[in-house]
Amino acid sequence: MPNLLSRGLFSLFFGGRRKPLASLPGPPPGILGNIGDFLGAQPWDVCARYARTYGPVAVTWLGPSPALVLNDPTLIHEVLETRRLEFEKGNIGDQIRHSVTDDTPFIAQQGEDWARKHAMDPLAQPWTPTWQAAQVEPLRAAILESVEALLQQPSIDLTPTLRKLTFDAFCVATVGEKLPTSVYDDFMLLAAAADARIQAKLPLKFVSPPKGFADAKERFYGLFLDKVRAARKNPAPHRVDLMSWTLREMPQLDDGVHAHLLGGFFFGGVFSSSTTLVGAFHQLNKYPATEERLALESAALAQGPLTLERLKDAPWGEAVAYEALRILPAVRIFLRRTPPTPTRLAEVTLPPGTTLMISNQHLHRDPSHWTDPETFAPERWLDGGAARNPHGSGHFFPFGRGPRACVAGDFAMVYLRTALATVSARARIHVDSTEPFEEGFFFGVVRPQGVTGKLVPRQQQTLHPPTGAPPPPAVESA
Numbered sequence: 001m002p003n004l005l006s007r008g009l010f011s012l013f014f015g016g017r018r019k020p021l022a023s024l025p026g027p028p029p030g031i032l033g034n035i036g037d038f039l040g041a042q043p044w045d046v047c048a049r050y051a052r053t054y055g056p057v058a059v060t061w062l063g064p065s066p067a068l069v070l071n072d073p074t075l076i077h078e079v080l081e082t083r084r085l086e087f088e089k090g091n092i093g094d095q096i097r098h099s100v101t102d103d104t105p106f107i108a109q110q111g112e113d114w115a116r117k118h119a120m121d122p123l124a125q126p127w128t129p130t131w132q133a134a135q136v137e138p139l140r141a142a143i144l145e146s147v148e149a150l151l152q153q154p155s156i157d158l159t160p161t162l163r164k165l166t167f168d169a170f171c172v173a174t175v176g177e178k179l180p181t182s183v184y185d186d187f188m189l190l191a192a193a194a195d196a197r198i199q200a201k202l203p204l205k206f207v208s209p210p211k212g213f214a215d216a217k218e219r220f221y222g223l224f225l226d227k228v229r230a231a232r233k234n235p236a237p238h239r240v241d242l243m244s245w246t247l248r249e250m251p252q253l254d255d256g257v258h259a260h261l262l263g264g265f266f267f268g269g270v271f272s273s274s275t276t277l278v279g280a281f282h283q284l285n286k287y288p289a290t291e292e293r294l295a296l297e298s299a300a301l302a303q304g305p306l307t308l309e310r311l312k313d314a315p316w317g318e319a320v321a322y323e324a325l326r327i328l329p330a331v332r333i334f335l336r337r338t339p340p341t342p343t344r345l346a347e348v349t350l351p352p353g354t355t356l357m358i359s360n361q362h363l364h365r366d367p368s369h370w371t372d373p374e375t376f377a378p379e380r381w382l383d384g385g386a387a388r389n390p391h392g393s394g395h396f397f398p399f400g401r402g403p404r405a406c407v408a409g410d411f412a413m414v415y416l417r418t419a420l421a422t423v424s425a426r427a428r429i430h431v432d433s434t435e436p437f438e439e440g441f442f443f444g445v446v447r448p449q450g451v452t453g454k455l456v457p458r459q460q461q462t463l464h465p466p467t468g469a470p471p472p473p474a475v476e477s478a
């Protein structure tokens with residue numbers, strides 16, 4: 001909390017700006033506003049703390065400019081859905097455009113720009129669900145190959161390990177094969193360059209790209225362009241990867257744009273999907289009965305080729321994925337900006353360009369909505385639980401809300417369920433500590449820190465208790 005002098009100076013210089021927002025609660029600002037709240041703390045933790053302290057809408061000051069912190073499902077619905085055209089996505093476009101290209105809908109301007117990019121996104125087509133269903137077995141095979149290699153390692157750091165496993169699986173889903181490690185290195189360099197801009201404390205013109213950025217970018221997107229051109233020359237009707245499928249369904253799509261969208265797939269999904277897996281395996285270690293139930297279900301699935309139909313008969317894996325997305329959502333903060341004219345929201349008039357901070361951290365654990373919210377309890381998603389809280393609803397939006405929610409949310413669910421089932425059938429991921437891990441931030445996504453462990457092959461373990469007692473009950477032990 002800023003001291004009296006600092007608060008007095010803020011009132012002296014900027015008091016007039018507070019008047020129109022006086023009806024909203026929030027921390028008292030000092031001469032630098034409430035910037036101090038955000039130093040050394042993750043922004044989603046600050047948003048959750050504001051929810052507990054000030055309620056569903058709070059005003060905070062970033063220097064002399066106000067920002068609204070929204071933890072109210074109705075207002076969030078307004079900003080992300082009904083009035084979404086008024087609110088652009090902060091300055092994420094300027095931060096990541098150099099790395100992800102301008103063709104991705106992720107950084108499109110609301111309205112016509114987004115509609116045009118969304119319409120030509122292979123992930124938003126009527127045939128996308130059929131493509132998705134065809135990925136289950138290729139993803140399983142790719143993940144299993146990675147698991148076999150990881151079983152040879154005496155110890156792993158889960159975050160980079162599952163990130164690489166996810167990257168490799170996504171290579172198979174997008175272009176039908178794993179790609180050399182040098183491609184992963186280029187991807188990580190481009191992601192680090194974007195992250196440096198996202199987290200920059202200086203104006204972006206002072207943030208230089210890392211050494212080798214231009215070459216890495218040319219190689220990374222050039223590789224996808226070469227692959228698209230080769231596949232166009234030699235069509236292979238049996239191939240199910242996204243590139244081949246897109247060439248069949250959307251032959252008019254420009255090869256350059258196609259290559260950019262294939263490359264963009266990795267930025268959209270690798271960090272978020274692998275972070276979710278780290279969270280899931282960490283929680284599974286904490287709740288052994290839950291883990292055992294997943295292992296049993298996965299062992300049954302491993303008896304034959306994996307299909308979406310068979311995954312649908314495996315509700316525990318889906319429930320584990322949902323619960324990981326609830327309790328440890330990988331994308332926890334969504335920024336929006338009000339238009340360049342004064343805007344009414346939350347019954348106040350906000351100055352042009354006001355930042356809106358939306359986080360799912362508090363709502364995903366809101367005790368007025370969830371029973372026992374701090375417990376990892378996948379059973380809450382069974383027996384109609386998933387229908388009561390569909391993703392994109394007021395208290396569960398790991399993929400965002402409204403038309404700009406994740407275009408690949410359904411694919412991500414297919415991937416998470418396939419990965420959980422494949423890993424759990426073959427190995428147990430043992431983590432060294434089930435204490436909450438530290439969370440960093442990378443490329444706009446939560447980055448679990450220091451979660452180490454190892455893979456233990458399943459056949460060396462007992463899936464059923466040795467006494468011959470029945471398998472553990474569905475309810476998790478706290």
Ligand code: HEM
Nearest residue numbers: 105106265268269272273331398399400404406407408412
């Ligand atoms: C567990 C995995 C994932 C999570 C938690 C996640 C989360 C999100 C969230 C929260 C948004 C909305 C951001 C906002 O409104 O500001 C979003 C948008 C998006 N995501 Fe994902 N995502 C995941 C996987 C993926 C994958 C695999 C892709 C692959 C292409 C992807 C591509 C995108 C794109 C292109 C958008 C922008 C959509 C638009 O603006 O039309 N995501 N994602």
